Amino acid sequence: MATKPTNNPELLKLRDEIDGIDAEIQRLINARAECAQRVAEVKLEARKSGLEDAVFYRPEREAQVLQRVMARNSGPLDNEDMAKLFREIMSACLALEKPVEVAYLGPEGTFTQQAAMKHFGQWAKTKPLLAIDEVFREVEAGAVNYGVVPVENSTEGVVNHTLDTFLNSNLKICGEVELRIHQHLMIGKNTQQKAISRVYSHQQSLAQCRKWLDAHMPHVERIAVNSNAEAAKRVHSEWNAAAIAGEMAAELYDLDIIHQKIEDRPDNSTRFLIIGQQYVQPSGNDKTSLIVSMRNGPGVLFNLLEAFSKHSIDMTRLETRPSPSGSWAYVFFIDFKGHLEEEHVQKAMLEVRERAVEVKVLGSYPMAVL
Ligand SMILES: O=C(O)C(=O)C[C@]1(C(=O)O)C=C[C@@H](O)C=C1
Numbered sequence: 474m475a476t477k478p479t480n481n482p483e484l485l486k487l488r489d490e491i492d493g494i495d496a497e498i499q500r501l502i503n504a505r506a507e508c509a510q511r512v513a514e515v516k517l518e519a520r521k522s523g524l525e526d527a528v529f530y531r532p533e534r535e536a537q538v539l540q541r542v543m544a545r546n547s548g549p550l551d552n553e554d555m556a557k558l559f560r561e562i563m564s565a566c567l568a569l570e571k572p573v574e575v576a577y578l579g580p581e582g583t584f585t586q587q588a589a590m591k592h593f594g595q596w597a598k599t600k601p602l603l604a605i606d607e608v609f610r611e612v613e614a615g616a617v618n619y620g621v622v623p624v625e626n627s628t629e630g631v632v633n634h635t636l637d638t639f640l641n642s643n644l645k646i647c648g649e650v651e652l653r654i655h656q657h658l659m660i661g662k663n664t665q666q667k668a669i670s671r672v673y674s675h676q677q678s679l680a681q682c683r684k685w686l687d688a689h690m691p692h693v694e695r696i697a698v699n700s701n702a703e704a705a706k707r708v709h710s711e712w713n714a715a716a717i718a719g720e721m722a723a724e725l726y727d728l729d730i731i732h733q734k735i736e737d738r739p740d741n742s743t744r745f746l747i748i749g750q751q752y753v754q755p756s757g758n759d760k761t762s763l764i765v766s767m768r769n770g771p772g773v774l775f776n777l778l779e780a781f782s783k784h785s786i787d788m789t790r791l792e793t794r795p796s797p798s799g800s801w802a803y804v805f806f807i808d809f810k811g812h813l814e815e816e817h818v819q820k821a822m823l824e825v826r827e828r829a830v831e832v833k834v835l836g837s838y839p840m841a842v843l
Pocket residue numbers: 509512513529530531532534535538562563564566567570
């Protein structure tokens with residue numbers, strides 16, 4: 474239905490006001506972009522004079538900018554929506570300096586792609602790869618600047634493959650992203666709803682929706698495939714199948730979502746890591762990740778944990794994985810709040826090093842802001 478041109482004076486006046494504000498916002502965004510261009514020149518000058526390498530993407534600075542946006546926000550837009558707008562402005566500004574290249578665990582349409590966009594914004598150049606170790610290798614080879622891989626899910630636990638790949642890699646963790654995971658049931662344009670006899674998804678997503686499937690589709694076969702995007706792709710051309718995947722996959726393969734948010738736990742979320750070759754400066758609100766090998770024996774774990782507790786360090790995660798050396802030895806993956814440059818962290822690290830056989834620092838990086 475065509476709408477008539479409005480002649481309501483109040484509406485016209487408000488639209489005039491919006492036009493004026495838009496012009497002002499646009500002028501300011503371009504002023505900001507010019508500043509970013511000058512920042513790039515300063516970084517390149519510093520490199521020429523041998524002062525430092527020109528690193529354009531600065532995770533600690535981005536985290537600080539977003540935190541400030543949220544802290545000073547007075548509404549009516551909520552803090553997170555406002556920060557998302559600034560996320561995109563910064564992404565466009567960084568692209569003017571030098572577009573950031575990011576590999577992620579694909580294929581296109583996965584939650585990892587969503588995490589990459591959430592962290593780097595729409596202006597990042599993204600590249601899907603089909604395995605976690607491929608993402609590591611691509612970053613190690615310098616073919617891309619950063620990689621994004623999943624590390625843990627609040628319902629299903631840790632992604633062992635990501636942790637194990639760190640054991641043989643020199644890459645650093647440069648950041649983390651948290652993503653609320655909403656699983657949707659979707660079908661193709663030719664799917665006959667009554668004839669659905671199988672549902673495809675990644676094994677983790679099937680597990681996250683187990684109760685819903687038991688209640689609503691008890692007789693439908695559940696088929697695990699490599700990724701949610703792969704599930705969506707299959708359904709696109711099958712008339713008797715459905716897929717469980719995220720919104721991006723539905724859009725990419727032109728599927729219709731017939732049941733939204735079917736995950737069993739409403740707080741279902743996944744944490745992803747940004748991997749790279751960069752040492753990240755403190756942002757003021759950071760996390761540090763380590764791999765620690767201990768000798769087997771009584772009180773070993775207690776001894777390790779005591780070094781952190783003595784210096785009031787807030788440990789956010791502890792995972793145990795079999796050591797690559799085998800013979801029932803284990804390594805600990807530890808995350809705690811704080812940056813390696815903070816004094817209390819340095820004191821705790823000294824003690825950890827005394828008590829451990831080996832300590833590998835995976836990096837200090839800003840805690841997820843959005
Ligand atoms: O402050 C910098 O170093 C910049 O490059 C500017 C800027 C920004 O737009 O604010 C852009 C990219 C960086 O990742 C961080 C911040």
